Amino acid sequence: MTLTAPKTTATHPLSRMTAEEIAAAKAVVADAGLLRATSKFVYVGLEEPHKRDVLGWTPGTPIERRLRVLLLDRATGHGRDLTVSVTAGAVVRDEEIDAVAEGQLPILDAEFEAIEPILAEDERWVSAMAKRGLDVADVRAVPLSAGSYFPEEFGHRTVRVLGFHQADEADLPWAHPVDGVVAYVDITRGVATAVHDHFDLPVPAERGEWDGPAHPATPRDLKPIEITQPEGPSFTVEDDVVRWAGWEFRVGFDAREGLVLNQLSIDGRSVVYRASIAEMVVPYADPSPVRFWQNYFDTGEYLFARYTNSLELGCDCLGEIHYFDALLADEDGNPRTIPNAICLHEEDYGVGWKHTDLFNQMAETRRSRRLVISFFTTIGNYDYGFYWYLYTDGTIQLESKATGIVFTSAFRGEEHPYATEIAPGLGAPFHQHLFSARLDMAVDGQRNTVHEVDAVRVPMGDGNPYGNAFTRRLTPLTRESEAARASDATVGRTWHVLNSARTNRLGQPVGYALHPQNAPVLLADDGSSIHQRANFSTKSLWVTAYDPAERYPAGDFVNQHPGSGGLPTFVEDDAPLEDADVVLWHTFGLTHFPRPEDWPVMPTDYTGFTLKPVGFFDRNPALGLPRSTSSHCASHE
CATH class of the missing domain: 2.70.98.20 (Copper amine oxidase, catalytic domain)
Incomplete structure (x- = not known):
């Protein structure tokens, strides 16, 4: 490919992507009409050239820079797999992902953050917590990847959720698992498809902070170690x-x-x-x-x-x-x-x-x-x-x-x-x-x-x-x-x-x-x-x-x-x-x-x-x- 107007500061085909390249890739995707108000960038990374092209490259030769972009429409759960040429300013590959056959895109932080509010409105989850004497506001809902088990979930973005009690801001929730209860959440629809209360076990009570009174630390008197290189590093x-x-x-x-x-x-x-x-x-x-x-x-x-x-x-x-x-x-x-x-x-x-x-x-x-x-x-x-x-x-x-x-x-x-x-x-x-x-x-x-x-x-x-x-x-x-x-x-x-x-x-x-x-x-x-x-x-x-x-x-x-x-x-x-x-x-x-x-x-x-x-x-x-x-x-x- 002949490159007439390089739009990159890369000095090598494997140079790490830059802020300018990320911004340019977003602009290219937007100009191609692929962004909606509900679109999220799941992944942006350097699409490395073929090894033969890297090994055959010589300094001064123009470099085409391509980024791989994975897009998720949160409103529909549909994913797209794109290759964006930052150099050419174009989307050069655009594929829709078949979520049933190929799997789902990775889970977003924004999707994790939505879980507690979803479950706080679910009567089954609230009831399961109340049954154990817990206020749902004090239960951290931990969303976890669902795996592939039930046909009715295929093609739907799903997480499974376990609860952990947190009595106050300093409390370590991992010390207090609310065992026996699991929620299945469709994160695109924003609803729990199931809440299973399988059995009722006591919530462990002992606090777990590493420096809390339940875990006193035996003093280990050690004098400082300093690592010095008076002439600087060798690298x-x-x-x-x-x-x-x-x-x-x-x-x-x-x-x-x-x-x-x-x-x-x-x-x-x-x-x-x-x-x-x-x-x-x-x-x-x-x-x-x-x-x-x-x-x-x-x-x-x-x-x-x-x-x-x-x-x-x-x-x-x-x-x-x-x-x-x-x-x-x-x-x-x-x-x-x-x-x-x-x-x-x-x-x-x-x-x-x-x-x-x-x-x-x-x-x-x-x-x-x-x-x-x-x-x-x-x-x-x-x-x-x-x-x-x-x-x-x-x-x-x-x-x-x-x-x-x-x-x-x-x-x-x-x-x-x-x-x-x-x-x-x-x-x-x-x-x-x-x-x-x-x-x-x-x-x-x-x-x-x-x-x-x-x-x-x-x-x-x-x-x-x-x-x-x-x-x-x-x-x-x-x-x-x-x-x-x-x-x-x-x-x-x-x-x-x-x-x-x-x-x-x-x-x-x-x-x-x-x-x-x-x-x-x-x-x-x-x-x-x-x-x-x-x-x-x-x-x-x-x-x-x-x-x-x-x-x-x-x-x-x-x-x-x-x-x-x-x-x-x-x-x-x-x-x-x-x-x-x-x-x-x-x-x-x-x-x-x-x-x-x-x-x-x-x-x-x-x-x-x-x-x-x-x-x-x-x-x-x-x-x-x-x-x-x-x-x-x-x-x-």
């Missing part, structure tokens, strides 16, 4: 491009995926073209008629990066910090800035390598260091941090941190074995946090093959007379039909992404290995609705051939989707994967059986994965680390 940031210790990448940010790392390379050699957390689901294990439907896709249903925290020095990050603001669109299509949304800093990481030799008097120690880029988001009761770490030995790590407040219920006793009692009469249902990392690999180029690598026992016999031998087995994943895999800790299973066209000095193909944490994948029954809707989470790894349209593992429109969207459809063409442009989709996460120690605020729990070089370098890439300059280290002399 540089220019136009969202970060360079540190041989690493280079471009920072991206999206309302749905949050932090994105683009074109990650080390020593000028590509490793990952694009890395993000493309989906997460939180399936609950309680089969109670009140809450069997609790399965939240915090990315696809709620666009979790909309709730990104503004980070604070000394609280969220320590040391010499560089902050990035995040720019999103609000529900009226106007630019919205989240200050200090992304934190970039360095951390000491202990001994990187060390040896004291008996023969040549070598006594050397080098300390490791890592670069940290992170953001935190709050989704209702939970807070999630996502931390990408880059190490001096070429390792890449993603760590997800889960904290906040566990979702609560009334505790029904040991005869209901799906929750833990965490305070008197207060339960916390069992659940999982399952994430999908989308890793668009580019190990020294775009032609990669994924091998499954298992440790293998060798039977005692010829060639192994003493039975001590073991080896490894590399199995190439040659087609998409073969590449939906499960982790297996009993054989130390990893997956190597190898480039056979590039070799190290020993003639071995260069590669990077994905090391999983070997936690359970989705535990719900194969016949369940959540199994169909979160099919990505039933496998530890999927490998697909690159397709720019395949961005989300559970599909584009997850809210109330009937199931089998995303990865099951991506692999239907059974594309070849040998020496191909491959994308890894890795499921990782936590299976959470809550403890009393998780209340009233949960200590941070951790999950993630690691990418380690395997033959990518000719030798230890951390040999060049400088000696410590600390006056306490004898080797500095």
Whole structure:
């Protein structure tokens, strides 16, 4: 496409969208006659060009900037999926969304905010609260994504609502679940279609504020720690491009995926073209008629990066910090800035390598260091941090941190074995946090093959007379039909992404290995609705051939989707994967059986994965680390 009148200040095809581009996109949509008084912008994000166009781009070449816009008409519930060329000033794609077949658009804040007034006028809800001695004005109505269960709801924007009592402004509602009652609300019509009062359980009475008298904190006397870098940080940031210790990448940010790392390379050699957390689901294990439907896709249903925290020095990050603001669109299509949304800093990481030799008097120690880029988001009761770490030995790590407040219920006793009692009469249902990392690999180029690598026992016999031998087995994943895999800790299973066209000095193909944490994948029954809707989470790894349209593992429109969207459809063409442009989709996460120690605020729990070089370098890439300059280290002399 020839561009004669660029209307963008973007300096790269993957430059983050600007306030001017958001405003221009809104104007284009309005000029096209697609906005009504009841229209809302659910999502506005950069529509990234095809990878070949990005890799073939040279500075100074005109850039066409396109934004994807999801519009909801609140009066009708109808959704539209648009592509807007900011450069050309035109809507270049306009598709109506079939809510029955494709699912609903994500849920708006404005829709959540409408729930309490709707239920306050519903006699059934008011009566259920009064039956328990509660004033409806003191009950927080918590709207939650409905899933896909009842045919009469298909095509209607629906949420399910649980109640939590709040006695005063300081009271923590999560401490007082009004269990037994659930409301189903059609948010387009603004009415409750049903209020079910299944059973009457006592509302837990103990208050839950972290600093309240019910939870006295034992003093922990700790003296301050100060992290200083007298000569400043070792990284540089220019136009969202970060360079540190041989690493280079471009920072991206999206309302749905949050932090994105683009074109990650080390020593000028590509490793990952694009890395993000493309989906997460939180399936609950309680089969109670009140809450069997609790399965939240915090990315696809709620666009979790909309709730990104503004980070604070000394609280969220320590040391010499560089902050990035995040720019999103609000529900009226106007630019919205989240200050200090992304934190970039360095951390000491202990001994990187060390040896004291008996023969040549070598006594050397080098300390490791890592670069940290992170953001935190709050989704209702939970807070999630996502931390990408880059190490001096070429390792890449993603760590997800889960904290906040566990979702609560009334505790029904040991005869209901799906929750833990965490305070008197207060339960916390069992659940999982399952994430999908989308890793668009580019190990020294775009032609990669994924091998499954298992440790293998060798039977005692010829060639192994003493039975001590073991080896490894590399199995190439040659087609998409073969590449939906499960982790297996009993054989130390990893997956190597190898480039056979590039070799190290020993003639071995260069590669990077994905090391999983070997936690359970989705535990719900194969016949369940959540199994169909979160099919990505039933496998530890999927490998697909690159397709720019395949961005989300559970599909584009997850809210109330009937199931089998995303990865099951991506692999239907059974594309070849040998020496191909491959994308890894890795499921990782936590299976959470809550403890009393998780209340009233949960200590941070951790999950993630690691990418380690395997033959990518000719030798230890951390040999060049400088000696410590600390006056306490004898080797500095």
